[in-house]
Amino acid sequence: xxFLSTESVGIFWDYENVPLRHQDYKxxxxxxxxxxxxxxxxxxxxxxxxxxPISDSDFELLKNIPQIQFKKTxxxxxxxxxxxxxxxxxxxxxxxEDINHVILISGDADFLTLIDQLHxxxxxxxxxxQQHNYSDDLITESQKAYTVRHxxxxxxxxxxx
Numbered sequence: 001x002x003f004l005s006t007e008s009v010g011i012f013w014d015y016e017n018v019p020l021r022h023q024d025y026k027x028x029x030x031x032x033x034x035x036x037x038x039x040x041x042x043x044x045x046x047x048x049x050x051x052x053p054i055s056d057s058d059f060e061l062l063k064n065i066p067q068i069q070f071k072k073t074x075x076x077x078x079x080x081x082x083x084x085x086x087x088x089x090x091x092x093x094x095x096x097e098d099i100n101h102v103i104l105i106s107g108d109a110d111f112l113t114l115i116d117q118l119h120x121x122x123x124x125x126x127x128x129x130q131q132h133n134y135s136d137d138l139i140t141e142s143q144k145a146y147t148v149r150h151x152x153x154x155x156x157x158x159x160x161x
Contacts, residue, residue, distance in 0.1 A: 014106035024152035031155035107134025
């Protein structure tokens with residue numbers, strides 16, 4: 001497979017913070033799929049809590065994305081899925097030193113410590129978030145940031161600047 005860059009990418013999706021919005025989900029999923037097909041994505045997982053499951057209809061849409069995996073967090077608590085994502089991201093990068101770019105699909109400030117750790121490791125950070133639901137600090141700490149809306153309106157090459 002031919003890739004547009006030499007980066008190895010891990011995608012970590014905080015589904016509670018960035019769920020599918022049914023006004024633009026088709027083009028957003030097309031944008032993610034196109035990115036995966038054009039880049040060297042080595043890991044892609046969606047994190048959610050058991051008490052806030054992904055609807056059956058959304059799950060059917062999501063499972064068609066190449067390489068996607070799902071992690072249902074059984075722990076309770078307001079940050080259970082966030083904590084699971086953070087630990088998983090650190091474990092994945094510890095076990096796969098080739099990954100040098102993390103795409104975090106979330107706008108949640110709870111990930112600032114993760115972002116700091118990834119910076120220390122020299123990992124590039126891209127944030128994908130909802131247009132009006134993100135932490136300014138999270139955006140500031142990333143190398144790039146995109147909204148779901150931006151990807152939805154430009155699904156074929158949103159990652160090329």
